[in-house]
Amino acid sequence: DRVGSDFDALLAADQRIEPRDAMPEKYRETLIRQIAQHAHSEIIGMQPEGNWITRAPSLRRKAILIAKVQDEAGHGLYLYSAAETLGIDRQELLERLHDGKQKYSSIFNYPTLTWADCGAIGWLVDGAAIMNQVPLCRCSYGPYARAMIRVCKEESFHQRQGFEILWNLMRGTEAQQAMAQDAADRWWWPALMMFGPPDTGEAAKGGHTEQSMAWGIKRFSNDDLRQKFVDMMVPQAEKLGIVLPDPDLRWNEERGHYDFGPIDWDEFWRVLRGDGACNAERISHRRRAHDEGAWVREAANAYAGKHAARSAERQAGEQQGSAA
Amino acid sequence: DRVGSDFDALLAADQRIEPRDAMPEKYRETLIRQIAQHAHSEIIGMQPEGNWITRAPSLRRKAILIAKVQDEAGHGLYLYSAAETLGIDRQELLERLHDGKQKYSSIFNYPTLTWADCGAIGWLVDGAAIMNQVPLCRCSYGPYARAMIRVCKEESFHQRQGFEILWNLMRGTEAQQAMAQDAADRWWWPALMMFGPPDTGEAAKGGHTEQSMAWGIKRFSNDDLRQKFVDMMVPQAEKLGIVLPDPDLRWNEERGHYDFGPIDWDEFWRVLRGDGACNAERISHRRRAHDEGAWVREAANAYAGKHAARSAERQAGEQQGSAA
Amino acid sequence: MVYAQRLAEWMTNAPQIEEDMALGNIALDLLGQARALYPHVGTLDGTGRSEDDFAMQRDEREWRNVHLVEQERGDFADEMARLLWFSARQVELHARLADSADPVVAAVAAKALKEVRYHLDHASLWVVRLGDGTEESRRRMQVALERVTPYLAELFDDDAAVAAADAGVGVLPSSLRDAVRRRIEAVVAEATLELPEASTWHARGGRSGIHSRPMGYLLAEMQHIARSHPGATW
């Protein structure tokens, strides 16, 4: 099998697979699903923070927030382009999102209740995203890896901005401090869930981790990434003065890691199944925007069509003119 | 002419004309126009204050404002009923309003920019309305006169509430005082225009005043009512601590009245012609509500129709049953 | 309080003038009930907060209302579906609270019971009219019953009410569910409509201050003027 052996050779040599390279159908499908989910997450992820643009409490914060939501739209576009190199177009992917056939990160089904949530999203959610994404910069599929390099650069910027929002709140009035603490209380556990269900030890057999690792689209297990994340965030929380909402959280000298309490996976599965606070809202918002904009996209296509036809005519006319 | 002589005899005896009485067509038309305009003013007049219900700065004020706007709806209903006694139905009158064939008081084409405007409307606009309406309680047409008695009672209550809003503002913070003064500055002149264009002296020939007086649907000239209003309001303004925006305003010992400056009748005619701040908005708001509610009114009619048909059937069935 | 705010939005927007008045009236009743209770809460919790402290100075996370009442105004059928469920629940609630161990709560509930009975009648009348009216009104009313469904479980959720119920002051919301449902079933049947199945997702968290998107905007509008003039009286 030529396809298989060339592909395996590239993987073995830690080379990038490029769109022109032959690849196993399963690899292609897995990548489409993963990149699409990632792109959808960027697009849906615009909503929880977009909700605060009109209410940002200062002009500086408003400007930063607009720029951030814009970046997310941009990330969505890179990622849809990366998926398109696998032979599927954006229109089709958006339809799968709108029909619920493809998912987006479940974290965006939690609501943004206060301004501090913009900080918590930057700090915790973007922090977890980076932890997930940095290894993807070395992903075996070239276009995806290159998109991730660009995305990661901007994400780490966003994470710093989120930290800064919380930093200012924790140094502000009592109400501001309470707001920051409350946001951390609500976002901490969902952020830990972002790494996905357990996939080491007993749980290693169930999921896709092993295959994805073999294909070079996953470099670390969910549990390892989650541990890394906890280890990184605890000192940052201390610096902020925020108490993370986990009584079991403590340094384990022996392991050289922080221990943390059990995650409520029932909640995770419930939200994933569609019964989170915002699942219905996120998709209906997205569909409404898409449907309301249909006539605009159609007009742009019609105009482009006419324009192409006209310049073809003109060219034909000119050729006739010069022939006469 | 029987109609004419009975009618004239009733008028001469200062008796009320009732719906069953014969009346000249012109009298009927004039009354329909006037009562309809009055009813429309109540209904359109709900909007400028309705605009503040959701933002009223205290719960007490919110409750009073809701009750007031409700009263205006009620006044509209009495007045439409009074007009209906003249052989025209509410549906038809509303269509004339929506098509711009009948007018409402031009005062409601001015915007309510601040909370203090709710005070100024109560104090000045309801004050002017009462001045116009009290004589109508003795109007020659019975149903109109009786509706006005009820309306006037509630209006004087509203006027006191408006005064009280401004009173509290003038005893509040600097910003609140400025807000009250600003509202009085903007509403004073439009309130004076509410009595209509000059109709005494030179101007007496142009308008409808003479005929309406003969018919007993107008008891005082526009100019007399305006003067009465100024004489009543100046001491109230002093009590409030509000400076009325007219440098020519001063007591004229000789006339026994307050002199006041010239009114900008160009503005009056411009707004009346449709180029006021809110003309377009008021009518389009009203039409939108009416159009959006069409299916509800149709459903209510359909249900009433079915219900009537069913009980007729039931009755018929029972009669058959007892006959068998 | 929150529902009073939403209902008052109908004024000047109702399908007929009578309805501007009726919805305004219901809003006034609910506002009155809130105003009767706020100072009592301020006394009980020792903060001495006034009605306006509660209404105008409370941040979103401190509000304890269910999601149902904070949702944006839909069409008239949506409002009647919401009013039907809300007032059916309030009828059962106030009937029970009239026996509360707290005399203020008992007194407010006794008065409120008469009011919410009228609200329930009003909503029932319209649900029947719309359900058994035209093709369009029937379709809209059925859709409205479906749209309101995800918000119903929260009406009968006990989480935040156990302590008050134990103390004999409050009522366990779950204990109202069957009676409310029977009332609704009767109305929906008369309206020749169908009561929808439970939905896959459920609103939750309002009673612990976790609100839905519209809440922040509602508060912004309601509180903006009061917040812009700190310390002022009106």
Add this chain to the structure above:
Amino acid sequence: MVYAQRLAEWMTNAPQIEEDMALGNIALDLLGQARALYPHVGTLDGTGRSEDDFAMQRDEREWRNVHLVEQERGDFADEMARLLWFSARQVELHARLADSADPVVAAVAAKALKEVRYHLDHASLWVVRLGDGTEESRRRMQVALERVTPYLAELFDDDAAVAAADAGVGVLPSSLRDAVRRRIEAVVAEATLELPEASTWHARGGRSGIHSRPMGYLLAEMQHIARSHPGATW
């Protein structure tokens, strides 16, 4: 500032993702221009107010924007009609203000000129596409041009600008009218649309703080959090 707020509302609501970005970008440019000017105004008027004092602590009557920019978001054609007129005017304005006697104004205008030229190009492109696109887009774009008409006279009204123009700092808006109109006419012609006649009513008063209904709600939303935390920094 106000238009930046309105444009930013498009984010997550635009017809395609590229447009979420483009409208966000225009909003950012306008916001940047406002932020560059506010502290300068605070210096000139001796109050020392910061950008947030102007944006978050000013009551409706103190705002000086035209009615055009405060109107609620319509459909995409409405937005492009508004953006077309607004940015055509801003192009002419900033081209002239780049020679202002006030060096800060001149510097801001020089930078802004590049930005608003891009905004005008963007709007022009869409007006042409929509006008010369499908039947529906053509109809919507023509209606949008009509809906925007009552708000145009105010863009060129001199009342509030005479003093600044006399001092060589500002520009008389009326002096921009012809050049702006020529730009618009060219775009509308290319879009195969018709420029509507002047309307019977005209928005007026924005420059003296007389605003239209949507303004108060816009401010409530924009200022609510800032006003809820007096003295806080963010």
